[in-house]
Amino acid sequence: MFEVLQRDPSSKARTGRMALAHGVVETPIFMPVGTQGSVKTLHPDELEWLGAQIILGNTYHLWLRPGHDLIREMGGLHGFADWKRPILTDSGGFQVWSLSKLRKITEEGVRFQNHLDGSKMLLTPERSMEIQAALGSDIAMLFDECPPYPCERQYAENSLAQTTRWARRCKEWITQHEPRSGEGRQCHFGIVQGSVWAELRERSARELVDLGFDGYAIGGVSVGEPEEEMFRAIDHSVPFLPEDKPRYAMGLGTPPQILEMIGRGVDMFDCVMPTRVARHGQVFTLDGPIHIKNLEFERDPRPLCESAHPHVARFSRSYIRHLFRAGEILALRLLSFHNLHFLLGLTAQARAAIEAGNFLEFKDSFIRRYTKA
Amino acid sequence: MFEVLQRDPSSKARTGRMALAHGVVETPIFMPVGTQGSVKTLHPDELEWLGAQIILGNTYHLWLRPGHDLIREMGGLHGFADWKRPILTDSGGFQVWSLSKLRKITEEGVRFQNHLDGSKMLLTPERSMEIQAALGSDIAMLFDECPPYPCERQYAENSLAQTTRWARRCKEWITQHEPRSGEGRQCHFGIVQGSVWAELRERSARELVDLGFDGYAIGGVSVGEPEEEMFRAIDHSVPFLPEDKPRYAMGLGTPPQILEMIGRGVDMFDCVMPTRVARHGQVFTLDGPIHIKNLEFERDPRPLCESAHPHVARFSRSYIRHLFRAGEILALRLLSFHNLHFLLGLTAQARAAIEAGNFLEFKDSFIRRYTKA
Numbered sequence: 001m002f003e004v005l006q007r008d009p010s011s012k013a014r015t016g017r018m019a020l021a022h023g024v025v026e027t028p029i030f031m032p033v034g035t036q037g038s039v040k041t042l043h044p045d046e047l048e049w050l051g052a053q054i055i056l057g058n059t060y061h062l063w064l065r066p067g068h069d070l071i072r073e074m075g076g077l078h079g080f081a082d083w084k085r086p087i088l089t090d091s092g093g094f095q096v097w098s099l100s101k102l103r104k105i106t107e108e109g110v111r112f113q114n115h116l117d118g119s120k121m122l123l124t125p126e127r128s129m130e131i132q133a134a135l136g137s138d139i140a141m142l143f144d145e146c147p148p149y150p151c152e153r154q155y156a157e158n159s160l161a162q163t164t165r166w167a168r169r170c171k172e173w174i175t176q177h178e179p180r181s182g183e184g185r186q187c188h189f190g191i192v193q194g195s196v197w198a199e200l201r202e203r204s205a206r207e208l209v210d211l212g213f214d215g216y217a218i219g220g221v222s223v224g225e226p227e228e229e230m231f232r233a234i235d236h237s238v239p240f241l242p243e244d245k246p247r248y249a250m251g252l253g254t255p256p257q258i259l260e261m262i263g264r265g266v267d268m269f270d271c272v273m274p275t276r277v278a279r280h281g282q283v284f285t286l287d288g289p290i291h292i293k294n295l296e297f298e299r300d301p302r303p304l305c306e307s308a309h310p311h312v313a314r315f316s317r318s319y320i321r322h323l324f325r326a327g328e329i330l331a332l333r334l335l336s337f338h339n340l341h342f343l344l345g346l347t348a349q350a351r352a353a354i355e356a357g358n359f360l361e362f363k364d365s366f367i368r369r370y371t372k373a
Numbered sequence: 374m375f376e377v378l379q380r381d382p383s384s385k386a387r388t389g390r391m392a393l394a395h396g397v398v399e400t401p402i403f404m405p406v407g408t409q410g411s412v413k414t415l416h417p418d419e420l421e422w423l424g425a426q427i428i429l430g431n432t433y434h435l436w437l438r439p440g441h442d443l444i445r446e447m448g449g450l451h452g453f454a455d456w457k458r459p460i461l462t463d464s465g466g467f468q469v470w471s472l473s474k475l476r477k478i479t480e481e482g483v484r485f486q487n488h489l490d491g492s493k494m495l496l497t498p499e500r501s502m503e504i505q506a507a508l509g510s511d512i513a514m515l516f517d518e519c520p521p522y523p524c525e526r527q528y529a530e531n532s533l534a535q536t537t538r539w540a541r542r543c544k545e546w547i548t549q550h551e552p553r554s555g556e557g558r559q560c561h562f563g564i565v566q567g568s569v570w571a572e573l574r575e576r577s578a579r580e581l582v583d584l585g586f587d588g589y590a591i592g593g594v595s596v597g598e599p600e601e602e603m604f605r606a607i608d609h610s611v612p613f614l615p616e617d618k619p620r621y622a623m624g625l626g627t628p629p630q631i632l633e634m635i636g637r638g639v640d641m642f643d644c645v646m647p648t649r650v651a652r653h654g655q656v657f658t659l660d661g662p663i664h665i666k667n668l669e670f671e672r673d674p675r676p677l678c679e680s681a682h683p684h685v686a687r688f689s690r691s692y693i694r695h696l697f698r699a700g701e702i703l704a705l706r707l708l709s710f711h712n713l714h715f716l717l718g719l720t721a722q723a724r725a726a727i728e729a730g731n732f733l734e735f736k737d738s739f740i741r742r743y744t745k746a
Contacts, residue, residue, distance in 0.1 A: 036695075037692070037695065038696055041702040041706075043706065074674065318447055322409075323411055326409040328411045329705060329706070330416060334416075
């Protein structure tokens with residue numbers, strides 16, 4: 001299902017090819033997030049123009065509304081959203097953790113009140129697998145327990161043990177039900193936990209690898225920890241993950257962080273950030289982020305960035321600033337489109353640099369300009 | 374500048390061709406409204422897919438923000454919004470009337486406080502012409518006084534006299550400054566007032582026609598009057614307008630109203646309604662409007678309407694309902710796109726029916742199905 005194509009001689013960066021039920025994904029790759037069955041502000045055609053090879057759907061949100069049974073009836077998430085390329089769904093665990101109220105974790109699963117109407121709900125490993133099977137995603141994530149940052153060592157240890165026990169139950173459910181995605185098999189990724197402790201990360205990785213999954217994610221990152229801890233979590237996990245399986249850093253990151261993690265051997269990324277900051281007027285440029293609201297762009301005839309896609313590059317910063325200030329939806333569309341183009345372009349350039357054998361040079365030169373270092 | 378191509382034998386409907394600075398417009402035509410320099414939620418490429426031949430810009434809004442001087446610097450409204458086809462701008466008078474506070478009308482013009490920051494401003498006939506010249510629209514509307522509905526006869530009479538005097542001042546400004554639109558001449562349309570009195574409508578039309586403009590609009594409609602009064606205002610004005618000039622009913626209307634007015638000899642329409650109601654979930658269909666929020670569409674696999682454009686028709690009502698309920702911007706985009714497609718399709722079909730000599734049949738059959746009569 002996954003094949004490493006090329007390895008960078010001076011880092012852990014690599015290119016790969018992942019064959020999924022709905023198509024092939026070339027790694028390293030950034031995956032736009034379609035929380036509620038839509039990558040915010042964008043039409044699926046536009047995601048294709050952007051070269052998005054795979055997008056995310058959020059199990060928690062889609063389970064609550066419109067419901068996974070409805071989505072299954074409407075042809076799974078692919079049919080419902082009319083998206084023909086691969087989809088990855090998360091387990092719902094992270095949203096239960098970050099959005100719901102009165103969360104209570106037991107061996108069985110997590111009881112909580114949902115954020116829409118406060119209904120009491122229960123999410124278990126089996127339930128998460130069942131919902132993701134109904135959604136029919138190409139890649140389903142295992143149901144894990146994500147410790148907060150910071151947390152006590154004992155909490156992290158118990159939490160990772162819980163994650164492993166739940167992973168075993170997910171595995172059993174998968175073996176029993178053999179979930180499908182379109183015409184193919186649904187793939188499943190385990191999630192390495194263990195917070196900031198190297199030893200716990202290693203243990204978590206080894207336990208999951210023993211169970212055997214199609215790929216492995218590094219979880220418990222992007223939960224408020226400093227950037228060094230984020231990189232350490234990657235460094236503490238990657239050596240214990242199989243070379244021939246894809247590695248996915250969940251919920252990350254800024255353009256420099258993505259390059260740093262590619263250099264650390266990560267193949268897959270997702271983040272709501274590019275579209276979320278776009279809706280607040282923040283724009284990625286090769287010279288670092290800018291705020292389109294700023295007065296300096298009032299009469300700026302240049303496009304958002306010299307690397308902008310023609311769909312956006314035809315408009316001046318002056319016009320987009322006006323649209324943004326006037327509350328026009330077109331501004332949110334153009335900025336979201338641009339930021340995704342920027343990150344998808346970044347991972348495409350990273351792939352090209354790895355193939356050309358000059359990844360570190362590319363990374364350093366990109367980061368130097370981006371951070372004005 | 375305008376040529377009547379074909380006349381319907383059984384009504385006043387006609388097809389025509391209007392040659393403007395930025396291209397040819399075939400009438401009857403519906404003009405999408407781009408209040409603040411953007412037709413809400415849509416990218417200009419999409420307006421081209423929709424076959425939009427001409428769009429509107431609002432002088433009042435663009436004057437206030439970002440300002441007509443900035444827009445002139447950025448290449449006029451065409452360059453600023455990167456829209457290559459014709460644009461019509463209104464005079465600003467209607468928005469002063471409907472949005473501003475503490476409005477005071479004098480011979481000079483209208484003093485008011487703007488709705489954005491309450492600044493005191495003055496809009497005069499010359500100022501309106503000057504702003505529209507800076508915007509560089511293909512068609513600029515004269516500055517008029519729009520009486521409310523209902524109003525006293527004396528008010529309507531004074532108001533139309535005011536409108537004629539202002540039209541004369543506009544004409545003088547135009548003669549003096551010879552405003553341009555791109556490589557061509559800016560055209561100017563007078564606005565017939567006179568409220569509900571046939572005699573006043575006739576007087577207004579005659580006075581404007583004596584002054585001589587490129588086209589004529591019927592104003593003071595869509596201000597809260599019953600539908601019969603709206604049709605009467607058209608019937609009272611059209612006979613006194615030249616056959617060889619385009620006629621424009623401002624701010625209208627529903628699909629049946631548009632057909633009724635085409636049958637009364639009107640060539641041009643504009644309305645914010647299709648995009649505004651879209652943002653509230655209302656969808657035009659051949660069987661009348663539907664509300665996408667309704668539970669009956671929860672599992673409806675059909676497209677919004679059998680006539681829907683492929684950009685929208687690929688999605689089920691079920692999916693669009695979900696997006697709308699979840700507050701996803703894609704829902705607003707799809708519904709806005711669809712409603713404009715519906716009205717632009719309606720005027721295109723009306724043109725074809727007039728050419729085929731069966732306009733009344735088309736109109737009656739459309740309205741019968743639409744209103745379930």
